[in-house]
Amino acid sequence: MTDFNNVDPSELSKFSDLAHRWWDKESEFKPLHDMNPLRLSWIEECTPLAGLKVLDVGCGGGILAEAMAAKASSVKGIDLATKSLKVAQLHALESGLKNVSYEEVSVESLAQREGGQYDVVTCMEMLEHVPDFASVVKSCSQLVKPGGHVYFSTINRSPKSFLFAILGAEYILNILPKGTHEYAKFIKPSELARAQRESGLQEIDIKGMGYNPLTKRFSLNQDVSVNYWVATQKI
Ligand code: SAH
Numbered sequence: 110m111t112d113f114n115n116v117d118p119s120e121l122s123k124f125s126d127l128a129h130r131w132w133d134k135e136s137e138f139k140p141l142h143d144m145n146p147l148r149l150s151w152i153e154e155c156t157p158l159a160g161l162k163v164l165d166v167g168c169g170g171g172i173l174a175e176a177m178a179a180k181a182s183s184v185k186g187i188d189l190a191t192k193s194l195k196v197a198q199l200h201a202l203e204s205g206l207k208n209v210s211y212e213e214v215s216v217e218s219l220a221q222r223e224g225g226q227y228d229v230v231t232c233m234e235m236l237e238h239v240p241d242f243a244s245v246v247k248s249c250s251q252l253v254k255p256g257g258h259v260y261f262s263t264i265n266r267s268p269k270s271f272l273f274a275i276l277g278a279e280y281i282l283n284i285l286p287k288g289t290h291e292y293a294k295f296i297k298p299s300e301l302a303r304a305q306r307e308s309g310l311q312e313i314d315i316k317g318m319g320y321n322p323l324t325k326r327f328s329l330n331q332d333v334s335v336n337y338w339v340a341t342q343k344i
Contacts, residue, residue, distance in 0.1 A: 120238040121190045128192035131170025137286050141172050144327045149176045155340050156258045161228035166216045167235025171197035178209040186211045220248035227252050233262040237294045243304035250308035253343045262338040266295035269334040298333050310341035
């Protein structure tokens with residue numbers, strides 16, 4: 110598969126247009142900054158990152174990649190939005206992180222080049238933006254070593270997610286720009302589970318992520334009807 114087969118160009122331009130704001134913690138990317146400590150600690154509970162080689166798929170401006178680089182031996186971030194990657198590279202320089210690198214390459218192409226080379230692969234808030242999420246799941250599985258962990262987070266396709274993730278977040282609370290998410294692209298946990306199974310990934314944990322608009326805090330719970338996170342292990 111070439112780099113641009115499993116891509117929706119309108120999705121990439123949404124993120125490229127906002128690229129200069131990736132590291133503004135009060136911008137459209139505020140939710141990603143706010144949830145970052147929670148996701149880092151959830152990942153580290155299952156996989157302490159010290160000494161490990163990590164790949165972050167759909168890394169954007171590098172919010173999670175940098176946080177993981179502070180713990181891991183090395184982190185590589187990949188994305189197909191050119192401007193976002195430039196921002197990520199500049200920010201890593203500013204942060205003085207020498208063990209994080211970025212590349213504009215599709216996960217499908219990288220899987221052919223660097224299959225089985227990573228201890229951990231993360232793919233957060235990205236699957237709901239691609240035409241064929243199962244292809245991304247399969248490539249993530251090819252990139253991780255046997256026994257290694259792959260983490261996904263995405264949004265369920267349920268009446269509640271329409272209400273909270275689209276109407277609530279984009280139209281009522283305005284914490285995300287209108288048009289950030291398309292309901293039809295949301296993914297049911299059963300659909301993700303099937304793609305994982307077919308790719309040789311065993312599910313080891315699934316959690317729902319809740320948002321309290323009053324305290325503006327994210328927390329993990331058992332309710333997977335809107336945002337959810339999945340930890341898997343390569344068999
Ligand atoms: N994973 C990051 C950013 C999430 S935003 C985080 O959680 O902090 C979604 C990201 O997916 C954007 O950076 C967007 O450019 C990227 N993306 C969308 N389609 C993609 C594709 N086909 N291949 C790689 N990245 C893609």
